[in-house]
Amino acid sequence: MATPYDVARERSSRAPVIVAPHAHALPSRRADLARVLALGTALMLLLAVGAVLAPVAQEADFLAKNLPPSLAHPFGTDWMGRDMLSRTVAGLTLSASLGLLAALAAAGLSLVLGCVAALGGPAADAFVSGAIDVVMGLPHLVLLILVSFAFGKGFVGVAMAIALTEWPRLARVVRSEMLQCRGSDYVLAARRLGQGPVRVAARHLVPYVLPQFVVGLVLLFPHAIIHEASLTFLGFGLPPEVPAIGSILSESMAYLSTGAWWLVALPGAALVLCVLAFDILGRSLARLATRGGAL
Amino acid sequence: MGVAIGCDCGSARIPFVFRFFAKNLLKACVLVLVVSFVVFLLVDLSPVDPVQANVGQAATLSMSEAKRAQLEAYWGVGESLLERYGRWLWGLLHGDLGTSLRYDEPVAQVIAERAGASFALLSIAWAGSGLLGFVLGVVAGMAHRRWPDRLIRGWCFAMTSIPSFWLALIALMVFAVALGWFPIGFATPVGLAQADVSWADVAHHLALPAICLTLVGVAPVALHTREKVIEFEAGEVADFCRLRGEGPWQRFWRHGLRNVALPALTLQCASVGEIFGGAVLVEEVFSYPGLGQAAVTAGLGSDVCLLAGIAVVTSLLVFGGNFAADVLYGVVDPRMRSAREAARAAKEGPLASLVDRPEDYDVPRSGAEEVGRGDTI
Numbered sequence: 001m002a003t004p005y006d007v008a009r010e011r012s013s014r015a016p017v018i019v020a021p022h023a024h025a026l027p028s029r030r031a032d033l034a035r036v037l038a039l040g041t042a043l044m045l046l047l048a049v050g051a052v053l054a055p056v057a058q059e060a061d062f063l064a065k066n067l068p069p070s071l072a073h074p075f076g077t078d079w080m081g082r083d084m085l086s087r088t089v090a091g092l093t094l095s096a097s098l099g100l101l102a103a104l105a106a107a108g109l110s111l112v113l114g115c116v117a118a119l120g121g122p123a124a125d126a127f128v129s130g131a132i133d134v135v136m137g138l139p140h141l142v143l144l145i146l147v148s149f150a151f152g153k154g155f156v157g158v159a160m161a162i163a164l165t166e167w168p169r170l171a172r173v174v175r176s177e178m179l180q181c182r183g184s185d186y187v188l189a190a191r192r193l194g195q196g197p198v199r200v201a202a203r204h205l206v207p208y209v210l211p212q213f214v215v216g217l218v219l220l221f222p223h224a225i226i227h228e229a230s231l232t233f234l235g236f237g238l239p240p241e242v243p244a245i246g247s248i249l250s251e252s253m254a255y256l257s258t259g260a261w262w263l264v265a266l267p268g269a270a271l272v273l274c275v276l277a278f279d280i281l282g283r284s285l286a287r288l289a290t291r292g293g294a295l
Numbered sequence: 296m297g298v299a300i301g302c303d304c305g306s307a308r309i310p311f312v313f314r315f316f317a318k319n320l321l322k323a324c325v326l327v328l329v330v331s332f333v334v335f336l337l338v339d340l341s342p343v344d345p346v347q348a349n350v351g352q353a354a355t356l357s358m359s360e361a362k363r364a365q366l367e368a369y370w371g372v373g374e375s376l377l378e379r380y381g382r383w384l385w386g387l388l389h390g391d392l393g394t395s396l397r398y399d400e401p402v403a404q405v406i407a408e409r410a411g412a413s414f415a416l417l418s419i420a421w422a423g424s425g426l427l428g429f430v431l432g433v434v435a436g437m438a439h440r441r442w443p444d445r446l447i448r449g450w451c452f453a454m455t456s457i458p459s460f461w462l463a464l465i466a467l468m469v470f471a472v473a474l475g476w477f478p479i480g481f482a483t484p485v486g487l488a489q490a491d492v493s494w495a496d497v498a499h500h501l502a503l504p505a506i507c508l509t510l511v512g513v514a515p516v517a518l519h520t521r522e523k524v525i526e527f528e529a530g531e532v533a534d535f536c537r538l539r540g541e542g543p544w545q546r547f548w549r550h551g552l553r554n555v556a557l558p559a560l561t562l563q564c565a566s567v568g569e570i571f572g573g574a575v576l577v578e579e580v581f582s583y584p585g586l587g588q589a590a591v592t593a594g595l596g597s598d599v600c601l602l603a604g605i606a607v608v609t610s611l612l613v614f615g616g617n618f619a620a621d622v623l624y625g626v627v628d629p630r631m632r633s634a635r636e637a638a639r640a641a642k643e644g645p646l647a648s649l650v651d652r653p654e655d656y657d658v659p660r661s662g663a664e665e666v667g668r669g670d671t672i
Contacts, residue, residue, distance in 0.1 A: 134329050138610045141572035141587075145594040146602065150337035226458050230576055233460050234591050249461065253580065256468055257479065264468055268461040275456040 032284040039281040043096070046274070050093020057082065057090040057243050066255075069262050076262035079255065084248075088267040091243040092274050095232070098155070098244075099224035102162035106224070107217040110167040111206070114174030118182050118205060119197040128175065132168040140165060144227060148236045158237045162224050170216040174209050181208040211289045218282035222275045229271060245271045319621075323614055330610045331387075332380060334603040339376040345597035383603060393600030397592055402604040405589060410608070413574060413585035415497075419505040421570050424512030425563040432517040433555065436524025437543055448521065451514040459511040460576040466507050467580060477503040480582035504581045511573045512566065519562050523555045557627055560620070567616035571609055 065081035067073055075084035117128035135143065148161035181187060187204050195203075231237050232246025240247055245267060252263035346366045358366075386393055392402035435447040471477045478500050527533055528551075536546035575587030582588075586605060593601040 134326070134333070136568075137326055137613055138330060138606060139568035139571040139575075139613060141575045142590055142606055142609055145575075145590060146334060146337045146606065149343065149594050149597075149602075150340045152342040222456060226456075229458055230460060233458075233576070234579060235595060249464065253464065256464065257472055259472065261468055261473075264461075264464050268458075268464065271461065272453075272457050275458075276453070279452070279456055 029288060032287050035284040036281055036288065039277050039284075043274075043277060043281070046089065047093050047097060050089045050096075053086040054090045054093070054243075057087040058241070059083075066260060068260075069266070075266045076260075078252070078260075078263060084263065084266065087243045087248060088245070088270050091245040091248050091267065092270055094238075094243065095225055095228050095245045095271070096274060098159055099162065099221060099228045102159045102228070103166060103217065103220040103224040105159070105163035106166035107170060107213065107220060109163065110171035110174055110216075111209075111213060113167070113171045114178050114209070115201045115205060117171075117175045118178035119201055125175075128171070132171055135165060135168045140227075141230065144231055145234070145236060148231055153236050155238060158228055158231050161231060161236075162227050166220055166224060166227070170213070170220065173212060173216060177209045177212055178205045181205055215282065215286040215289050218278070218285050221278040221282065225271075225275055225278065319618055323611065323618075326610055326614055327607050330606050331383070331603050334606045335376060335380040335383065335599065338597070338599045338602065339379070341597070343597060379599070383600065392604045395593070395598055395601040395604075397596045397598045397601065398589075402600050405601060406586065406604055406608055409584060409586045409589045412583065413578070413587065415501055416505055416508065416578070416583065416585060417567075417570060417574055419501070420508035420512055420574070421563070421567065423505070423509035424570070425516055425559070427509065428513040428516030428563075429520050429556070429559050431513065432520025432559070433524055433547065433551075435517065435521040436528065436555075437547060439525050439528065444521070447517065451517050454510065454514040457511075458576070459507065459573040460580050462511060463504070463507045463577045463580040466503055470503060500583075504577050504583055508570065508573050508577050511577075512570050515566060515569075516559055516562055520555055520559045523558050524551065527551045527554050553627075557624065560623055560627070564616045564620035564623070568609070568613040571612065 059082065061077075061081035063081065064073070064077050065079055067077040067081075069076045073083050073085065075088055077083055078087070113128050113131070117125045138146075143165045144161045147164050148157035151157040151160040181204065187200060190200055190204060228237070228244070229246040229249070232244040233250045234246075235250065237246060238244050240251065248267050249264060249271075252260065252267070255263050346363065383393055392406070394400070395402045395405045398405050431447050431451075435444040438444045467479065471479045524547075527547075532550050532554075533546060536550060541549070571587070574585065575590055577583070578585045578587040579591060586609070589601065590605045590609075592598070593605060
C-alpha cells in the first residue's frame with residue numbers, strides 16, 4: 001500500500017517542468033583569442049602566398065584550356081588554360097590588400113572627421129554631420145561608381161572610391177563617442193588648463209575611442225572587400241589581365257552558358273570564405289575588446 | 296540628422312504637420328542641389344577622356360582632327376565645371392534633365408523607361424525581403440538559442456558575406472542554365488515585339504532576379520528583428536504574459552508584434568539605398584534593362600547628365616524611404632506623437648532653457664545604426 005509520502009514523491013516526479021534551464025556557454029575569451037590568432041595568421045598566409053603566385057597566375061597553357069577541376073588543377077582552367085586556383089588566390093590577395101588599404105584610409109578619415117566634429121565648434125560639427133548625411137543619402141554603389149570614375153578607375157579609382165564612401169558609419173560612432181568624452185570632467189579640466197584642441201584630441205579623445213575604433217576598422221574589412229569585388233565586377237576597376245576576384249567573375253560570366261561552372265562557383269566561394277573569415281575575426285575581436293559584452 | 300537647416304525656428308502658430316512637411320521639402324531640395332553638384336564636381340575631376348572611353352583607343356588615334364573636335368564638343372570636353380553645372384541647373388528649373396549622350400534621348404525619358412522595369416524588381420525585392428526577414432527574425436527570436444535560431448542566424452551571417460552578384464551568378468547557373476526553369480536574361484523574350492509580350496513573359500523574366508535580390512536583403516532585417524524579439528521576450532511585459540498563462544505565440548501576437556514591427560519597418564525603409572545597390576549588380580548579371588544597368592553604362596561612358604539624373608533620382612528614393620519611416624513612426628506609434636507634444640510644450644514653456652535640443656522632430660533611427668554590418672550589396 002502506497003503511503004502518502006510515496007504518492008507525493010510520485011507526483012513530484014511527474015510534475016510539469018515550467019522552465020527548463022538551458023545550459024549556455026558564456027562567450028569564451030580564450031576561444032575568441034584563438035580564433036583571432038588563427039584567422040589572422042591564415043589571412044596573412046593568404047596574402048603572402050598570393051604575392052608569390054601572382055606571376056604563375058598569368059601563365060597561359062593552351063593545351064590545357066577549359067578543363068574541369070582535377071587533381072592537377074583543383075579549380076580547373078579557363079579559356080586560356082590558366083590555372084584557376086592560382087588566379088583565384090592571386091585575385092583574392094589583390095582584392096583583400098586593396099580592401100585593407102582602402103578600409104584603413106576610410107577609418108583614418110572617420111577618426112579625423114570625428115575629432116573635427118567634436119572639437120571644431122558647432123559649425124564644424126554641422127559640416128561633418130551634413131557630409132555624413134549626403135554620403136549616406138546616395139545609394140552606396142552609385143557613389144562608388146561616381147568616385148571611382150572621378151579618380152580615373154583603375155587601382156587608384158577603386159581604392160579612393162572605397163576610402164571616400166566607407167567612412168560615414170564609423171565616423172558617426174566615433175563622433176558620438178567623442179562628444180560624450182568631450183563633456184567629461186578630465187577633458188573640461190584639460191581645456192581649462194589651456195590645452196589646445198589638437199592636444200586634447202591626441203591625449204584624451206583618441207585613446208578614449210580607440211577600442212571601438214579598432215573594432216570598427218576590422219569590421220570595415222569585409223565590406224571593403226565585397227565592394228572592391230563589386231566594382232571590379234562592374235568593370236570600374238582594374239584592367240582585365242590583372243586577376244582581381246571581381247574581374248575573374250565577370251570574365252567567367254561569359255562562359256556560364258557553356259557549362260563551365262567551376263569558373264564562377266569556386267572563385268566566388270573562395271571570396272565568400274575570405275570575407276567570412278574577416279567577419280569572424282572582427283566579431284571575435286569585438287568581443288575581446290568589450291570584455292564579453294554584446295556587439 | 297543634421298543637414299543644418301535652421302528650421303526649428305517656426306512659430307508655434309504654424310501647425311506641426313505643415314512645418315514637418317515644409318522642413319522635409321526644404322531638406323530634399325538641398326539634397327538634390329548638393330548631390331547634383333557633387334556629381335558634376337566628381338565628373339569634372341575625372342581624368343577619363345570621354346571620347347576615348349566611348350569610341351575606343353584605336354578609333355581615337357586614327358580619327359581626323361576635325362572629327363575629334365566635333366566629338367569633343369559633343370561630350371563637353373573642356374567646358375568648365377560651373378558653366379556645365381549652371382546650364383544643367385537652369386535646365387532642371389525648367390523641368391529639363393538634359394540629354395543622355397549614350398542613349399541619345401532626353402535623360403528624363405531614359406530614366407522613366409528604365410525605372411518602370413526597375414520599379415517592379417525593386418518593390419518586389421523590398422517588400423519580399425522585409426516580410427521574409429521579419430518572419431525569419433521572429434522565428435529566430437522566439438526560438439532563442441535553439442536550433443531554428445542557430446540555423447537562421449548562421450544563414451543570415453553567411454548571407455551578409457555573399458556578394459549579391461555572385462548569388463545571382465550561381466542562381467543563373469543552376470536555375471537558368473542547368474535546369475532551364477528561367478530565361479537567361481533580359482526583361483522580355485528576345486525577338487518579340489513589345490506589343491506581343493504577355494504579363495506571363497514579364498513575370499517569368501522578373502522572377503529569378505527578384506528572388507536573388509529578396510534573398511540578399513533578408514539578413515539585416517532578420518537579425519535586427521531577432522534582437523528586438525529577444526529583448527521583448529526578456530522584458531516585463533512578456534513575463535507578465537507568462538504569468539497569465541499565455542503561450543509564446545499568443546503573447547507575441549497580442550503584445551510583441553507591434554513592439555517589434557516598428558523598428559523593422561524603419562530599418563526596411565532606410566534600406567532602400569542598399570536594395571538599389573544590390574539591384575545594380577543583379578541587373579548587370581541578368582542583363583536586365585533597369586536603372587542600375589543605366590547607371591553602370593553612364594559611369595563607364597562618361598554620360599554626365601544621365602549620371603546626375605540617376606544620382607538625383609536614387610538619392611530622392613533614399614530620402615523618400617527615410618521620410619516614410621519618419622511619417623510611419625508618428626502614425627503607427629502614438630507614444631511618438633505625445634513625446635513630440637511634450638517636448639514642444641517643454642520648449643515653449645518656462646523651463647525651455649533646461650531642455651536640450653529637441654531631437655524629437657527627427658525620429659531616432661535606431662534601426663540603421665544598431666545593425667552594424669547591416670548592408671550587403
